[in-house]
Amino acid sequence: MRQYWINFKGNQEGPMSLEQLAQKGLDETAYVWHSGLADWVKITTVPELNDMLNNSAKAAQESPAELPEQEPEAVTEEVPELETEEVPELPQEEAIADEVPSLDNVIESPAPNYGGQQQYAMPVAPQQGPAPQEAPKCPPTNLVWSIIATVLCCSIPGIVGIVFAFLTKKYYREGNLEKAQRMSDYGAWSVIISIMLGIISMPLSCAMNIFKVAM
Amino acid sequence: MSTKRIVLTALAAFVVLLGVVVYFTFDPSNPSLSKYFPKCPFYSLTGLKCPGCGTQRALHEILNGNIAGALHYNALLLVAVPLIGLYWLADAIKKRHPALDNVLNHPAAIITIVVVVIAWCIARNLWGF
Numbered sequence: 001m002r003q004y005w006i007n008f009k010g011n012q013e014g015p016m017s018l019e020q021l022a023q024k025g026l027d028e029t030a031y032v033w034h035s036g037l038a039d040w041v042k043i044t045t046v047p048e049l050n051d052m053l054n055n056s057a058k059a060a061q062e063s064p065a066e067l068p069e070q071e072p073e074a075v076t077e078e079v080p081e082l083e084t085e086e087v088p089e090l091p092q093e094e095a096i097a098d099e100v101p102s103l104d105n106v107i108e109s110p111a112p113n114y115g116g117q118q119q120y121a122m123p124v125a126p127q128q129g130p131a132p133q134e135a136p137k138c139p140p141t142n143l144v145w146s147i148i149a150t151v152l153c154c155s156i157p158g159i160v161g162i163v164f165a166f167l168t169k170k171y172y173r174e175g176n177l178e179k180a181q182r183m184s185d186y187g188a189w190s191v192i193i194s195i196m197l198g199i200i201s202m203p204l205s206c207a208m209n210i211f212k213v214a215m
Numbered sequence: 216m217s218t219k220r221i222v223l224t225a226l227a228a229f230v231v232l233l234g235v236v237v238y239f240t241f242d243p244s245n246p247s248l249s250k251y252f253p254k255c256p257f258y259s260l261t262g263l264k265c266p267g268c269g270t271q272r273a274l275h276e277i278l279n280g281n282i283a284g285a286l287h288y289n290a291l292l293l294v295a296v297p298l299i300g301l302y303w304l305a306d307a308i309k310k311r312h313p314a315l316d317n318v319l320n321h322p323a324a325i326i327t328i329v330v331v332v333i334a335w336c337i338a339r340n341l342w343g344f
Contacts, residue, residue, distance in 0.1 A: 143325060144302045150332060151295045155257060155265035159332055166325040173322065202253040209250040 139184035141165035149194035161190035
């Protein structure tokens, strides 16, 4: 029985069987790894898992009466995959080249031929490779600086900074690194604006106070 | 640590130390001294208290060990200071104990901070904290 590791919404889990995966409510954004793969791949590039996704999506759409027809299909497609480990690899690499150009390094590195006995070395391997959701660290949230800016400098941009910290983490957990990075940048700018406003307003405010008192 | 980082850290430490000395020594709530302290731009423009209003007076009270006084001027600061310490601690021990950092940086935790700050801002303007 092939064991799968999954990386879904920032959480890594495994090992799991195909049946266990079906219970997880995964969608196309999940990444998966099993022995024989050089690195994490999109779940849709693994044929048997793509079928599983499609089946569960169909099952959700269609009437419950048609469910039993879908399930035997999934079981039969599992069988050939168990016999030949290499079979899924070719379509995967093509699919990656078409869909995920950012995973270039996956294609360039020659896929090490893992034997079946290496199953329990698996959790280590994905962490070393450029795992799509593991290796990229969360962009800085600037949360502490936003809080400091809120309390010390200029509250309004400070609060905006905290909101951007929230959005950074939210998009990061959803696996949307690009948006997370943008939110992180906005957050940094909020803090900078807050501090600048504080620095500008300080002497201005003091000067006005002294001027008022003098009058 | 690069030279740039050392210089920046030293500069930050100097500014913080200067602030501590100034706010420990001088009381911003003292009428004859208050004109030398900056006023909140948000309060000057709108007449409404922002979540940070009263921080200078509260800082003076904290530095002089008067927690009740600090609570009176800005209760949020008393919550924020330990919270900031907690965040820094969590960041420092992240590698060996990631649990605390994970909890503190969970989106739910961050949005809670936003809600608390905004609620605090509304409440202090309604009831004059």
